[in-house]
Amino acid sequence: MSIRYLLDENLSPSYREQLLRRQPDLIVWMIGDPGVPPKGTLDPKILRWCEENTFILVTNNRRSMPVHLADHLAEGRHVPGILVLRLKAEIRQIIEDLILIAAVSDDDEYQDRIDYIPL
Template sequence: MKIRFLLDENLSKQIKMAVLRLNSSIDILCVGEPDAPPFGTLDPEILSYVDLSQRLLVTDNRKSMPGHLELHWAEGKQIWGLVWVRPATSLGKLAESIYLLWETYEAQEWIDRVDWIP
């Protein structure tokens, strides 16, 4: 199964457009879009959403998300991957990194895995 992505709300929607230019069949949603959590959704609810929808979360939220992720795991829940975006990453580099994740890995390989991109 291919990785499906959710971009956290504070990331630019331009990232999604850039990823889809690389491959239009990539399943990528942004918080605030139809079928995704609405803007303002709290971190624990985002984590529950990506667990239930089997989506890898792409975020730059390094302040509150780590603590919520630890609680999520402590409750016996899982995630389908989370990648932290490094500060000052260019749009093109980020889109390419997401594309390479999609091209290289199966979704199951990212269960409960956390990493940095690029």
């Protein structure tokens, strides 16, 4: 399993807790953790960090993230992927999808894309 997730600072820590409870070998970091961008970091810098460290960003930022991704790609850069939480999605469904994605996806399957979860 080589998919790694960076959770946006606006997501509840319970996402990480539940992911790791169900899948202890999964790598799940949150904005603000040691070694990752601090809380308050602007999205373009977070995308660069995800690219440089090969983490898929998990966020609820539906409004501006498509613009930031387009700008990032226009600079000739790449991102391992962005997974945006759907409105009204239950945390259980999101956790199940994140575990499934990590288990069966190729490392570059979500590259340079925004996908919405649950799938």
